[in-house]
Amino acid sequence: MKKIAKAALAAVLLVGTSLSAVAVERGGVMTYGRYADSLFLDPVLNDANVDIWILSNLYDTLLLPTDDGKGVQAGLATEWKVSDDGMSVNLTLRDGIQFSDGSPITPADVAWSLKRAANKDNGIWNFLVSSIDDVTTDGDKTVVLKLKHPDPAILAALTVFNTAILPQKVFEAAAGATDADKAKVFAEHPVSSGPFVLQSWDRGSTMKLVRNEHYWGKGEDGKPLPYLDGVTFEVLPDDATRILKLNSGEIDGAEFIPYSRVEELKSAGNLNMELFPSTRVQYVTMNARPQIKGKDNPLSNPKVRQAMNYAVNKDAIIAIVTHGVGKPLTSYMSSATPMHTGDKPLYAYDIEKAKSLMKEAGFEKGFDTSILVLAGNQDEIGIATALQQMWAELGIKLELQQVDNATRTQQYRDGVFTMREAAWTDDIADPNEITSYFVYSPTIDALHTGWKNEEADKLFDASQKEIDATKRAAQYARIQEIYNAEGPIVPLYETPYPVALSKKVHGFLQIPLGNNFFGRAWLDK
Amino acid sequence: MQNIGSGALPLFSFVLRRILQMIPTVVFILVVTFVLVRLLPGDPASAMLGDRAIDADVKRINASLGLDKPIPVQFLYFVKNVFTGDLGTSIALKLPVTTIIMQRLPVTLMLTLMAALLALVLAVPLAFLAALRREQTADAVIRGTFQVGLSMPVFYVGILMLTVFGATLKWFPVGGYGDTFADRLYHLFLPALTLAFSFSAVLMRNLRSSIIGVINAEYVDFARAKGLRPRIIMTRHVLRNALISTVTLFGLQIGTLFGGAVITETVFAVPGAGRLMIDSIYGRDYPVLQGLTIALAVLVSLTFLATDIFQAWLDPRVAR
Numbered sequence: 001m002k003k004i005a006k007a008a009l010a011a012v013l014l015v016g017t018s019l020s021a022v023a024v025e026r027g028g029v030m031t032y033g034r035y036a037d038s039l040f041l042d043p044v045l046n047d048a049n050v051d052i053w054i055l056s057n058l059y060d061t062l063l064l065p066t067d068d069g070k071g072v073q074a075g076l077a078t079e080w081k082v083s084d085d086g087m088s089v090n091l092t093l094r095d096g097i098q099f100s101d102g103s104p105i106t107p108a109d110v111a112w113s114l115k116r117a118a119n120k121d122n123g124i125w126n127f128l129v130s131s132i133d134d135v136t137t138d139g140d141k142t143v144v145l146k147l148k149h150p151d152p153a154i155l156a157a158l159t160v161f162n163t164a165i166l167p168q169k170v171f172e173a174a175a176g177a178t179d180a181d182k183a184k185v186f187a188e189h190p191v192s193s194g195p196f197v198l199q200s201w202d203r204g205s206t207m208k209l210v211r212n213e214h215y216w217g218k219g220e221d222g223k224p225l226p227y228l229d230g231v232t233f234e235v236l237p238d239d240a241t242r243i244l245k246l247n248s249g250e251i252d253g254a255e256f257i258p259y260s261r262v263e264e265l266k267s268a269g270n271l272n273m274e275l276f277p278s279t280r281v282q283y284v285t286m287n288a289r290p291q292i293k294g295k296d297n298p299l300s301n302p303k304v305r306q307a308m309n310y311a312v313n314k315d316a317i318i319a320i321v322t323h324g325v326g327k328p329l330t331s332y333m334s335s336a337t338p339m340h341t342g343d344k345p346l347y348a349y350d351i352e353k354a355k356s357l358m359k360e361a362g363f364e365k366g367f368d369t370s371i372l373v374l375a376g377n378q379d380e381i382g383i384a385t386a387l388q389q390m391w392a393e394l395g396i397k398l399e400l401q402q403v404d405n406a407t408r409t410q411q412y413r414d415g416v417f418t419m420r421e422a423a424w425t426d427d428i429a430d431p432n433e434i435t436s437y438f439v440y441s442p443t444i445d446a447l448h449t450g451w452k453n454e455e456a457d458k459l460f461d462a463s464q465k466e467i468d469a470t471k472r473a474a475q476y477a478r479i480q481e482i483y484n485a486e487g488p489i490v491p492l493y494e495t496p497y498p499v500a501l502s503k504k505v506h507g508f509l510q511i512p513l514g515n516n517f518f519g520r521a522w523l524d525k
Numbered sequence: 526m527q528n529i530g531s532g533a534l535p536l537f538s539f540v541l542r543r544i545l546q547m548i549p550t551v552v553f554i555l556v557v558t559f560v561l562v563r564l565l566p567g568d569p570a571s572a573m574l575g576d577r578a579i580d581a582d583v584k585r586i587n588a589s590l591g592l593d594k595p596i597p598v599q600f601l602y603f604v605k606n607v608f609t610g611d612l613g614t615s616i617a618l619k620l621p622v623t624t625i626i627m628q629r630l631p632v633t634l635m636l637t638l639m640a641a642l643l644a645l646v647l648a649v650p651l652a653f654l655a656a657l658r659r660e661q662t663a664d665a666v667i668r669g670t671f672q673v674g675l676s677m678p679v680f681y682v683g684i685l686m687l688t689v690f691g692a693t694l695k696w697f698p699v700g701g702y703g704d705t706f707a708d709r710l711y712h713l714f715l716p717a718l719t720l721a722f723s724f725s726a727v728l729m730r731n732l733r734s735s736i737i738g739v740i741n742a743e744y745v746d747f748a749r750a751k752g753l754r755p756r757i758i759m760t761r762h763v764l765r766n767a768l769i770s771t772v773t774l775f776g777l778q779i780g781t782l783f784g785g786a787v788i789t790e791t792v793f794a795v796p797g798a799g800r801l802m803i804d805s806i807y808g809r810d811y812p813v814l815q816g817l818t819i820a821l822a823v824l825v826s827l828t829f830l831a832t833d834i835f836q837a838w839l840d841p842r843v844a845r
Contacts, residue, residue: 040619047574124574124582180589184619203618203628204796205702234701236794240684245699248692406567406809409576413583422576437577444579 059164069512086150107137307357326493366395613812639717652732776832
């Protein structure tokens with residue numbers, strides 16, 4: 001009996017393996033509809049998600065994020081070891097790796113790329129690798145990172161777009177006097193290390209990537225990745241047009257499907273409506289300063305903030321705005337962020353508790369306040385209108401101030417806003433980025449709210465150097481406990497990335513950090 | 526045509542005068558734009574870096590763009606550069622502004638031109654038909670249809686066109702811009718038709734009432750009495766005189782057409798200057814905004830000039 005079972009199992013495995021090997025088809029160009037065009041394809045100096053989320057197709061990093069976005073796996077480096085004292089990282093490069101022009105990827109290129117990423121004068125992402133003190137090479141395969149202090153997030157940082165490896169010689173040969181000037185020239189026709197190479201870019205319209213013949217990755221069929229001959233991005237800013245184009249078969253995939261259309265597309269026979277897990281959180285930021293522009297600010301009272309939180313029916317907002325696609329937040333960070341804690345929705349709707357907290361705070365009759373809303377953004381207007389009604393129950397009169405993004409950012413940065421809506425997505429598979437902005441006061445005054453908690457600040461400082469994973473998780477558990485109880489936000493919901501794909505598309509992946517991976521995507525012929 | 530001979534010299538000095546008048550207009554627009562964009566709340570670095578930017582980064586980047594200098598100093602640099610043909614570098618796109626404008630403005634121009642032509646093709650014959658069949662069924666149908674065109678928002682007409690002629694009938698692509706010139710004309714047809722829909726409504730209504738006015742004029746009766754053929758009466762006497770006010774309207778509406786192009790370009794995913802303008806306002810991309818404003822100011826002024834010249838040709842009294 002055992003023999004038969006074993007034989008059956010072997011047969012199943014064999015069939016399974018051969019099926020998956022046969023199933024993958026090579027060739028073809030996948031056309032993907034994006035809501036906006038990229039701006040600048042330099043991994044270090046870019047500023048926006050429109051660049052970040054596609055960069056990994058062009059530039060490879062030493063390590064790659066795992067599909068769930070929480071761990072690391074081999075990239076250009078096949079082995080990595082953090083020293084026992086946490087003060088250095090040894091990495092071994094993969095054999096025979098090459099840039100898209102056929103030149104070898106050397107430890108010198110790696111050292112130069114990482115130093116450029118960590119340079120404080122370069123871009124806004126250097127904080128992710130600020131622990132790097134020096135990068136040295138040893139022989140033709142080894143790179144050693146020397147750290148200023150133990151950094152528990154250093155391996156995760158080596159998967160982030162800004163640590164991508166560029167060819168030093170080609171970059172430095174580009175015209176221009178400064179690094180920024182050279183980057184402008186280089187990024188127009190980059191020599192890259194990822195699965196694809198930029199072929200052409202018609203700004204505002206189409207960007208064409210073709211396969212990098214020198215890419216190291218191997219497919220299920222044992223042949224080099226990528227499976228596709230190329231990827232074409234079409235810029236289709238209007239949601240309805242993007243969906244129409246997908247439905248008519250002119251494109252193979254479309255990002256940012258509006259929540260209101262998700263159900264409809266789920267039932268479309270020719271499409272797969274994907275909801276990729278994400279780290280995106282939607283929340284309202286509350287200014288917690290005692291005074292704003294010389295006037296007393298009721299939101300500085302933690303009880304008022306808690307009351308307003310209890311008065312918000314998150315389920316109703318999720319139903320109205322996300323059409324049920326979102327789910328309530330259980331911490332300020334998404335459930336897809338490593339070290340997230342919490343299994344219950346924060347501030348479950350309880351109007352009586354809200355009223356009693358308002359009374360305790362001395363605001364039984366409510367007060368007048370305002371919220372900044374992005375003009376023309378239907379989701380934000382929907383949320384604000386719902387909040388207006390919900391908070392009216394507490395006697396709070398909410399004025400909606402519709403402004404454009406630059407105006408809002410200005411008021412936010414100056415700390416003179418009262419409330420605003422916002423969304424956040426992690427760039428690194430670690431809780432340190434979101435915590436540094438939301439909680440840790442030295443970065444940006446806890447979302448420019450003026451909120452400060454000494455214990456949380458100290459815990460964050462300690463967690464940045466704590467290499468004992470258990471201890472660090474405990475630190476983050478406590479930070480979340482503090483912030484979720486009295487922090488300056490109304491956590492609303494977390495949402496996945498809604499991407500609609502033609503049924504002939506396989507293997508496309510958007511990880512929780514937002515990065516779109518076409519390296520393993522393939523099309524039915 | 527006999528009017529032209531005697532009017533050639535006044536026409537020439539008229540054109541010269543109008544060109545000279547254009548210069549202060551463009552300079553005025555330039556100064557106003559330069560100052561206004563800087564008075565808007567927010568700055569390029571904040572807009573570019575978004576909510577996460579820390580103060581040090583914002584200051585460093587604004588300083589690298591020269592935005593830490595007083596506005597008059599920035600203006601002097603700008604004027605100096607404009608006179609050397611340098612409109613600066615886009616803050617967001619990191620490309621020379623002239624390169625970006627040369628890529629994007631022709632797209633909008635082609636779209637606007639196609640829309641204007643389509644509007645004329647639709648409006649002129651139908652205005653004649655409606656005027657000649659005044660208060661009859663044809664008139665009612667034509668006016669009713671155009672009324673719908675006027676009252677429907679451009680983005681809605683656009684989505685309707687895309688759904689019917691693109692996704693359903695597949696006569697045209699669902700948005701986008703093509704690779705070759707012919708392919709681009711094909712891609713631009715539906716957006717141009719969308720723009721032309723409301724534009725032709727304005728033209729048709731104006732032209733119809735002008736024709737009705739002219740048809741009953743004494744000189745037309747006189748032409749008829751002279752025994753001229755109806756076609757000659759219509760083209761030489763009726764159309765020519767009825768067109769005067771429509772040409773003015775046409776010129777003025779071209780500016781509006783640019784405005785409509787912003788929405789149409791978004792719905793149809795056409796990479797034109799309209800979308801670029803919106804992006805650069807939101808992104809506080811001062812150099813692109815200034816460059817585009819200059820280019821558009823010159824273009825609109827040239828359109829007005831062309832309108833004036835055409836009008837002066839139609840009615841030589843204008844040039845005097």
